[in-house]
Amino acid sequence: MKKYKVLVALSIMLATLANAQWLETTVAVGSNPFALCWNSTNNKVYCANWGSDNVTVIDGATNSVDTTIAVGIEPHDLCWNSTNNKIYCANCGSNNIMIIDGATNSVDTTIAVGNEPWVLCWNSTNNKIYCANNDGDNVTVIDGATDSVITTVAVGSNPRALCWNSISNKVYCLNEQSDNVTIIDGVSNSIDTTVAVGSYPWTLCWNSTSNKVYCSNYISSNVTVIDCATDSVIATVAVGGFPMGLCWNSTNNKVYCANYLSNDVTVINGATDSVDTTVVVGSDPFALLWNLNNNKVYCASWGSDDVTIIDGVTDSVITTVAVENDPCDFCWNSVQNRTYVANFNSSSVSVIRDTLLGVEEQLTFNIQRPTVKIYPNPFHDEVHISFGIGYGTESVELSIYNAAGRLVESFRITPDALRTTLFWDGTDHANRQLPSGVYFVILHTRDCIITEKLLLIR
Template sequence: MKRHVCAYFTVLLALAAAASADWVTATVAAGSAPWAVAVNPATNRAYVANFGADNITVIDGATCEATTIATGDGPYAVAVNPVTNKIYVPNINDHTVTVIDGDSGDTSCVTAGLSFPCAVAVNPTTNKVYVVNNDAAGTVTVIDGASNATMNVSVGNTPFALAVNPVTNKIYVANNGSNSVTVIDGTTNDTTSVAAGPNPYAVAVNPVTNKIYVANYSSNYITVIDGATNGTATVLSGPNPNAVVVNPVTNKIYVANYDAANVVVIDGATNATDTVAVGLYPYAVAVNPVTNKIYAVNVGSNDVTVIDGSTNLTGTVPVGTYPYAIAVNPVTNKNYVANRSSASVTVIDGAGFAATTAATGAQPNAVAVDPVRGRAYVTDWSLDRLTVIDIASGDTGSTAVGHNPHRIGVNPVTDKVYVANHFDASVTVVDA
């Protein structure tokens, strides 16, 4: 590796593009306005609720072949009971829930007690299904999965989302209109109200720690509920948190902040936070606890940001137009993204993204990538060195540069690297 030190300072302009793996394995046609998606990892099937077509697209995870099943008017959400192989679809416009038998494809319809059903969650342990009715009266319809019999439980005003803790048999309902969370005891259907922030929009449960995380959309913070006491704490996130997911293996919580183009990572043990940049307007977030990968769906940039949970390094996967929802199959490591405006589902292979941490100097302060040769170059301010990283292998090497290297540029055509050294007003030219 040759280097030349020029005794003058110049302005460097560089254009570097990071190489990306081909993560998209298939694009599957769906119905009009695919709105929600859920996976049954036991059968390796994905179920996509097509709001504009009044049907469900069923995707075979092994072949990506698709079939359709008719639902009611305006299928708005979908949930799976992997134990019974039943799929539950709330239809917001005709106030029904379509129940699909995953083995036969036969359907039945639940109507009693429903009013603008907009969200659904299943407790596979008790075979109970909980449906949020998004009206001012504020109720949750409880469906007995064995008989389809129903009963209603009163909650707060305009409930919007819910989550189940199958370990404690508690159900947590985010009430968007009354700034509260209703806790339902799954055994007795008794309720308790817990104060949350303004416009609670999403909720997630860590069944290992018995903590509940509520994204308050009209705020910049998350409400954390202790499931044992119903005591609360707040954690700063960012503007307009609108989605939240938990990795129970690592005890990390991931919050998508719609207006900030980032995901805040909360350490569940300490409530300390870190921030990861993602695409524009992240609307949904999902986690694969097996691979420790997190997927942020960005409606504004039509892509998915993949976060390595160990390092917070990221990659970007282009998908369809207006991606709106995502579901993860942790068994096959496949991820299904519903693209609302392009009537399609993008299938992402989770094995396509691997993040590597390479050792550099004490104070790395600038980085550039050569996409042709697959190398990254990192300057170290304090050690006056340039580290060269082979992106494929993670192997590194280094060379001396000038004093306090501050900026770096790469010319992939000539294979030259230019390092601007702040203290001694020089540029080091490295023949890579």
Template sequence: MKNISFTASIIGAILLSSCNKDDNMDMTNAALNVNYPAAYVINGEDATISVIKLSTNEVTGTIPLMGTGTDMIMWPHHISSHSNHLAIGVPGMDLSAGHAVTGTMSGKLVVIDATTGSIVKNMGLPVMNHNTIYSPNGTEIWVPQMDMNGKILVYDATTYALKNTITVGMMPAELTFSSDGTKAYVANGDDDNVSVINVASKSVIATVTVGDNPVGAWTGSDGKMYVDNEDGQSISVINVATNAVDQTIVLGFMPGIASHNGTKSELWVSDPMAGKVHYWTWDNAMMMWMHGGAFNTGAGAHAISFTTDGSTAYVTNQTANTVSVVNVTNHTVTKTINVGKKPNGVVIKM
């Protein structure tokens, strides 16, 4: 989290005054009934969620999050899902131009019902958070705290009581889990490393040195984690079994996010400045990732989410205020969907 200085502006002041420890919020989109496979897109500037029906690739509903007073939610960022709930990280500031932050402000843990769009929990946090994510078994919610004294807060997913506090590195951004659910990975931006946590014991079992300013260790179904190093302009490929870096992929651009498609054996990395997505294919002879090509999506290309069969991808374009629907086989955009302002995270529920 380097190079960009954060100043507490009017927006920050509003959020600081609004983050109570336990602020429940009742804001239901009464017309919403998402009983079909859908993509949920976080619109950061609008503080809304666009719901895209996968069968038609049309926006079928918009979930408002902003609220007022102590319930105010500003600049929601990334989103994850478990069962019928969606968990949202709310850092309270715009991270669309990069994840470099200096200074500390409060964040929020928000959980919504994926069917109705009603807010189940809206809880203030001591420090801003890049994301909020359910544990693999759904019994806990893990939240990184973006501070120089980095911590992970682990909450009970039913009572929202704080269960554990885990010390990690400086300015932890995204927290993710390995595909087998046994380890959590935390990208420590100011330490240029990744903390590896045993999910069962809640203890840090390894610290892996990666590139300059890592933002997230993105989960691969191949037993790897793919770390996007924002300032280093590279991807560090971590072997989950050994907690060692198997390969460093030099990009030549600042990555937005990395996303592994196990079905197609491809690794996609968004290039926000060029409005593109690059893809790599696995070379069995060389035992490494090789660059396969790139294609245009939209200005500010960022988050990438694949359908479960790996055939279709949804890419958020933060500057264009759109989502690109991509045919994975031929790497072409089949549709461009208008959503809210500065779309960031996206998650698919089948």
């Protein structure tokens, strides 16, 4: 009886710890931090400070500020190129991009682009960076190897969001004032087509499982769903008032939409494009992030200065964490399982910690659970992924994500032995060779999730 009570108490404690989230620390940065990105090669977080014209570099292990880098006027967005370990910073007030060396945290070069560079995305297949110029109505295409401009593509009015589809190698560009999305071929840099969406589109996200792009439209209060195989609209989903942020949960194939005026998050089924449920959150929800390690969705509410954390399986609220004034952007550090939140009007970054990593680091129990071994690591041509799954496991799913959190390959396996080995050649689900960089191997069983880091060197 005593042994039974101890096991029950231990199970309750672990269940509580698994869902625990707390504010670990707050890091002072520059004025009006607006954009964040994480560099997995050196475990650093970069914060673009719109009001002070600089980028703060935060050590991902210690949460201390390493350095502050002067950039252009009004830095508005960041993206990290894992092939060259460089960070690109779009300065909307000086019409240029500054390129920061990720090893030295110094500015390598400055590239002139169009008027009011607003947002960036990286195409890892062709190693190109795309910059949407809000006041120039065009997209600048930059060669990631030479950091020179390849071409400029004319798009619609006020391009304000970009996303890259690695399956078709196309870039989707949202044009706010013309109510459409321009689709750019990733090889030729020519326009494939333009798709009409709702009124005043705000942001985009790509669902690689169903190969669809979702576009939130804040005046028409809906989400347009684009089939990427045909680049045509296949559904329009009614959501809450003034939809803004989007994110995709690849584990459960769900799309989350933050509705700024109705103070809730709409959960859309990624297979059927129907609404599963609506989750009440804080005031003026603005930005979303999905954590693939713990399958939780984080929602930053600008008006109530907090982050609502939603369970990715049940779509119920786990907790709400108070942060500082006007949280507006996220990034996730998968090494420490920390979520970073930029607080626009507090000149700070809040760091939210998840106990999942802490439990794995600090507690060891004599419980049979899956194990994953990867060799060689780093690898060049082929890697062996070996996992022990224990008795009673009917099937497992092994997924591989890139450093941006995008699913690149997955395997569904019914094991016939206690240990199974598979071989991965560094290609994606379309058999395209992936670039050098950090990848994450995620083993899903019925009872747990195991994450391992993998380095591909070409």
